[in-house]
Amino acid sequence: MTVALTCGEPAGIGPEIAVAAWAALRGELGLLYIGDPAHLPEGTPWEATDPAGAPEVMARALPVLARDFGAPRTPGRPDPTHAAHVVDAIAEAVALVSSGACSALCTAPIHKQALIDGAAFAYPGHTEFLAALAGGGRRAVMMLACPELRVVPATIHIPLADVPAALTAELLEETIRTTRDALVRDFGIDAPRLAVAGLNPHAGEGGKMGREEIETIAPLLERLRGEGFDLAGPLSADTMFHPPARARYDAAICAYHDQALIPIKTVDFASGVNVTLGLPFVRTSPDHGTAFDLAGTGRADATSLIAALRMAHELGARRAAVG
Ligand SMILES: NC(=O)C1=CN([C@@H]2O[C@H](COP(=O)(O)OP(=O)(O)OC[C@H]3O[C@@H](n4cnc5c(N)ncnc54)[C@H](O)[C@@H]3O)[C@@H](O)[C@H]2O)C=CC1
């Protein structure tokens, strides 16, 4: 069983944390790095191979599906000529997991702006790109998970000003259903408890601080409770994330990106994992970005990538076992 690991933005910390993760995990799981080996830190032991050969290579070298990105890497400074190769590596990894050659996909961070500028990348992130590659008109759902907390932003990479209009009952319902299904299937939670945040301060304060809770969120939750969903909310987001509140749910569904990601990155920035729900294959990622300020210094922490690779391996194995 081999986890495909895409290189992400070569100017970021991806290549160096990939090597650190390989060193930490080589006795534990198989991974296949997809990228340009010339971008790996000097002196990295690596070996060109394919998914079938990766587990055997792991013990002595980083297994690499070697691709030529055509130009060296300058840490902290993205090269526009790399952008299309970065996108191709993700598409290639999806082909490997879709064919069953790899058991799961883990992605090192991309720099969204560099891909949009350099390759006219038409997506705000991996999540939406992977949903498009998976086909079937899917809408993938982003979850970030650490041992203490799981959060799901219903709207993702859109301007804050656009959130109220985007947070429709349809989007929220699909997000809740996808999250519940994934908690059962991938996380082994038989009866998931979900907490749903309001959009406004104090969840609207009875309509005095916004009406989305009364008009959209509460009626939807009531309907879904009628179907047997275990749903709390709409809750005030500011009091959902302290430890006793966290103990009352298995995942928090949030209205927008920062409402979800600020708490988890505060609770556990080091080892949070981003996992995409609703795809026909497993995809995880570290919770952080390209960290240009650290690229090339050797000071980047690989803990989150290690946790992401472990989760990818575990979820891939679980799906393989249950079919
Ligand atoms: N899954 C993905 O592809 C993700 C990509 N990004 C992208 O990354 C780029 C940079 O985003 P930022 O908001 O600056 O976030 P960032 O996570 O790259 O950096 C924020 C701060 O955290 C530090 N940091 C990040 N990772 C670290 C690590 N492994 N060890 C130690 N310190 C670490 C950085 O040095 C910086 O001070 C953006 O283009 C963003 O879209 C951000 C999050 C996820």
Ligand SMILES: NCC(=O)COP(=O)(O)O
């Ligand atoms: N803030 C999370 C993030 O940017 C990750 O996005 P994605 O590339 O996993 O869609």
